Amino acid sequence: MCPIAPKVADPLKAADDALYFKRFVKGIARRYGLAASFMAKPFLDRAGNGFHVHFSLLDKTGANVFDDGTPEGSELMRNAVAGLLDMMRASALVFAPHRNSFRRLQPNAHAPTEVCWGYETRHAAIRIPGGPNPARRIEHRVAGADANPYLVLAAILGAALEGIEAGLRPPMPMMPVMDPSAGATLPQDWKRAIEAFEGTERLGRIFAPVLRSGFAGMKKQELQVFSQQISPFEHETYMETV
Numbered sequence: 001m002c003p004i005a006p007k008v009a010d011p012l013k014a015a016d017d018a019l020y021f022k023r024f025v026k027g028i029a030r031r032y033g034l035a036a037s038f039m040a041k042p043f044l045d046r047a048g049n050g051f052h053v054h055f056s057l058l059d060k061t062g063a064n065v066f067d068d069g070t071p072e073g074s075e076l077m078r079n080a081v082a083g084l085l086d087m088m089r090a091s092a093l094v095f096a097p098h099r100n101s102f103r104r105l106q107p108n109a110h111a112p113t114e115v116c117w118g119y120e121t122r123h124a125a126i127r128i129p130g131g132p133n134p135a136r137r138i139e140h141r142v143a144g145a146d147a148n149p150y151l152v153l154a155a156i157l158g159a160a161l162e163g164i165e166a167g168l169r170p171p172m173p174m175m176p177v178m179d180p181s182a183g184a185t186l187p188q189d190w191k192r193a194i195e196a197f198e199g200t201e202r203l204g205r206i207f208a209p210v211l212r213s214g215f216a217g218m219k220k221q222e223l224q225v226f227s228q229q230i231s232p233f234e235h236e237t238y239m240e241t242v
Contacts (some may be wrong), residue, residue, distance in 0.1 A: 011055075011153045018071070018149035040096065040144030041103035048104030048111055053156055054129070056137040067136040071119070073128060080138060081117050082170040083163020084126055084156065088115045088142065090200035091155040092186050093142035093193040093219060101225050102189055112141050115184045115223035118174040125186070128173075142186065151207075158206030166240050194219050206217075 006017045022038055022105070029036035041048040056064045057080070066072035096102055097178075104111045117126035127139040143152045160170075187193040197203065198216045207215075 011157060015149040015153050020242065022145075037143040040098065040101040040146045044103070048109060050104070050111060051143040051145045051149070051152060052140065053140045053145055053152065054137050055144065055156070055160075056135075057160075057206065064134055064136060066138070067109055067133050069133055071130065077128075077138065077162060078170050079164045079166075079168055080160035081126055081128075081163065083158065083159045083161065083166070084138070084140060085115050085117060086163065086168060087155070087159035087200075087202065087206075088125060089184065090196050090203050091159065092142070093197040093216070094151045094155045095147055096187075096190075096193060097148065098146055099223070100192050101144050101146055102187075102193075105142075105186060105188070109143075109207060110182035112122075113186055113188070115186060117170060117172050123172060124174055145216075154206060162202070162205065174216045190219070191225050194223065 004021065006021065008014075009017060038049055040050075056066050057076070059065050066073050066077035066080075096105055103227055104112055107113055112123070112125035115126065116124050117128070118124040119128045120130050121127060122141070123143050125140070129137060129139055140156050156207070184232045187196055192217055197212070197219075203212060
């Protein structure tokens, strides 16, 4: 596993690039008799595959409105952060769409498990990276590499816009040495994520009803299929012990 940083682009181009990159890598791997995987957690003893989204917001002149000349960033940036936190649990199914996705979102697995934000801390779900003030941006760290990039960007940008338009204020940022468990937790399993996605009416301001119902219905069917399977580990654990 290694980090890949594509060029900065508008949201639709960025989603296209992410999808084409995955197809390109898989094709090259097959050519050499290998297999490239974008599973969220292909190996339990290693860090998972994340899909971290960095974004800024530019005005008509091209100026970054998240930059107010300070390392803390603008009030508008904090409004966007608040919107992201507010919608994070409801959007978890978009960021973690498969059963394997939740193996990545576990404590001490180099992935966020709490709804929190902070400056320059990789324990937080929302991170404000350091660097030059004009490059001030938000990093959303929840999604796995197995997620649909179009849905991920829609969920992130839609939630940020909700926060900006409503003038939401985020809680105090966590410090790098703080325990991230101080915040509300992300859904820790597939079923809870489906229920949160279906049960949050505010998501209707981001996703059309037909998309929400179709996506949730598909995931419920997928969950049912997985629930009907008995794994080799279950056989090994229980076959002769109970």
